[in-house]
Amino acid sequence: MVLNIKRASSLDGATVNVQDVLKPFDHQVGGHTPFTSLPNGHLLKPCDEREIYFYQKMPKIIKSIAPKCCSTIQGSSVSTFDDSCVNCRQHQLENVVIPESIEGSPILNKRKLSKNFIVLSDLTYRMKSPRILDLKLGTRQHGDQATVAKIACMTAKCQSTTSASLGIRLCGMKCPPSEQNNQISINKYEGREMGKLELFMAVRQFFNVSETVLEVVQKKLLGIRDVLSEADGVRLFGASLLIVIESEPTDFTPTDNLVRIKVVDFANSTFDGFQGDNFYEGRDEGSILGLDTLLGIVQG
Ligand SMILES: [Zn+2]
Structure with a gap:
């Protein structure tokens, strides 16, 4: 093109x-x-x-x-x-x-x-009524090039939110209105105020979907976890997990249009000394912790 x-x-x-x-x-x-x-x-x-x-x-x-x-x-x-x-x-x-x-x-x-x-x-492409969840991934958000002030600020934000202990923090959530519920909308400021319990409740509410859809979600999350387990030296500092689910699937909705999950926002991510960053060994444990927390909620 x-x-x-x-x-x-x-x-x-x-x-x-x-x-x-x-x-x-x-x-x-x-x-x-x-x-x-x-x-x-x-x-x-x-x-x-x-x-x-x-x-x-x-x-x-x-x-x-x-x-x-x-x-x-x-x-x-x-x-x-x-x-x-x-x-x-x-x-x-x-x-x-x-x-x-x-x-x-x-x-x-x-x-x-x-x-x-x-x-x-666009992960919402061809979806009629997408539910969207943005979870900041990992226990550290600053990149290697961050200033001392930025490092202090981002580290404090991780410590005071669910990021440090659970590897995820709610950064945004939107569920369209349904017969049972009004529209749900949570922004990143509300996400920062959440403790473990509130986070779990919100994420459970997001995954209040059919068993079939939940199975696809689990499979996709496990797939991402596998990739991260093998990605030696990669650090997804400040990246998010973006989860999009079709709220109103019909019998004719193609499987590909039901659930889409990707890692996004790589402005602070790094690998193998990318752009003069540090070299890291092994897998990104912070991001894997986040995936495990989420899998625990979904499978719970
Ligand atoms: Zn294209």
Whole structure:
């Protein structure tokens, strides 16, 4: 795909076809920067350069548990991955315009426009009514390049929340209204206030779905756990586990559209001295602790 993306600020008063203007992504629950929906099941995520490099160089084993990244955008240069999805290889998105409101996303510096974006697969694609859970993974959130102040702040946040003891912290949750329940919506600030009991109750509420769906969830979580167990030297500092479940499945819903689980947000993740970081040995015990906590709740 030749992703012909333009920035509204560079159009110099040219007319913009309304059809081409991107829409904000409706299903976002965690994270700091607003995502944008692209056609054909993709999202545009503003990010820092480090996350672009991470997606460009990430170990193969981690690719299998991350959302598919089809393109990266650095300034005016767009590069599409060789292994991008079929849609991206076969179709051309023409004249996609990044509105200034998105360019000005508060990434790194609130006054700076974001220069970097990644085009990721949208886990809610083709779901009618998705339930979404974003759990910050691991017992440590800061990257190796963090400042002393940042390390102190992030470490305190881990200690004062469920991150340090359970390896997960609720970062966002949204369940659409059903016959039994009103809409449920929990943000990251509420998630930080949760103790073990509240976290367990919220996560159980999220997984109040059919046995069939729960089996798929378990299988996928075990698959991710297997990958992390084998990923020597990888550290997913600050990453999240994003779980999306179709709330209103029918007999015709394809299995692939029922449950999607991926690890997201790699801005502080590292492997093998990536970008001058430390080298780590063995598996990421913090993230595995989080997976085990979650599996315990789901299987409980
Ligand atoms: Zn694609």
